[in-house]
Amino acid sequence: DISLQMKHEQHIQQLAYFDELTQLPNRASLIRDMQDLLQQPTPLAVLFVDLDHFKSINDTLGHRVGDELLTLLSKRMKDFLQQGDKIYRFGGDEFIIVMQNFQDVEEVTSRTERILEAVQQPFILNDMPFFTTLSIGISLYPTHAQSKDSLIKYADMAMYKSKENGKNQYTLYMDNINSEVTETFEISFLLN
Numbered sequence: 224d225i226s227l228q229m230k231h232e233q234h235i236q237q238l239a240y241f242d243e244l245t246q247l248p249n250r251a252s253l254i255r256d257m258q259d260l261l262q263q264p265t266p267l268a269v270l271f272v273d274l275d276h277f278k279s280i281n282d283t284l285g286h287r288v289g290d291e292l293l294t295l296l297s298k299r300m301k302d303f304l305q306q307g308d309k310i311y312r313f314g315g316d317e318f319i320i321v322m323q324n325f326q327d328v329e330e331v332t333s334r335t336e337r338i339l340e341a342v343q344q345p346f347i348l349n350d351m352p353f354f355t356t357l358s359i360g361i362s363l364y365p366t367h368a369q370s371k372d373s374l375i376k377y378a379d380m381a382m383y384k385s386k387e388n389g390k391n392q393y394t395l396y397m398d399n400i401n402s403e404v405t406e407t408f409e410i411s412f413l414l415n
Contacts, residue, residue, distance in 0.1 A: 266363065268331040269321055270338075273318075284349075288349065299344075303337055357391065360382030360394050
């Protein structure tokens with residue numbers, strides 16, 4: 224039966240390219256899409272988004288509540304995307320947003336600030352308001368890098384800088400972040 228085979232293939236595609244919990248495109252989908260996007264001459268902004276204190280949420284409220292928060296968070300962030308933007312669940316409590324169709328860096332940071340503000344509004348979990356924040360790192364194509372791996376890595380480094388600086392903020396990647404992160408890693412490696 225061809226229709227049964229087509230349904231089976233669609234299910235396999237769904238499992239391969241979409242996150243089961245949030246129904247967002249997953250890391251494999253991000254890699255595939257970035258390869259296509261980087262063939263175009265238009266600039267991109269890659270936002271590496273991490274939910275602050277997520278381990279504490281899971282440990283104190285349980286994984287079911289943590290999963291519910293991730294689902295609500297993904298929907299809320301999705302509501303603040305503009306045409307051409309896409310959000311992916313990268314893994315755990317990490318998301319990647321790829322922004323297109325922006326005029327300049329100020330527009331990217333302004334849109335990022337709106338996402339941060341939206342997430343500060345309470346989530347209702349177990350009939351109670353729950354407050355959380357995000358840390359975000361931003362890298363730009365082609366300004367900071369031309370490869371998908373470097374863009375993601377630089378956005379990740381910038382996100383860790385946001386966490387170091389107190390969380391609930393964004394950081395735009397700069398070259399000095401790379402050397403600071405490498406130095407921190409080397410020191411912690413030597414101490415362990």
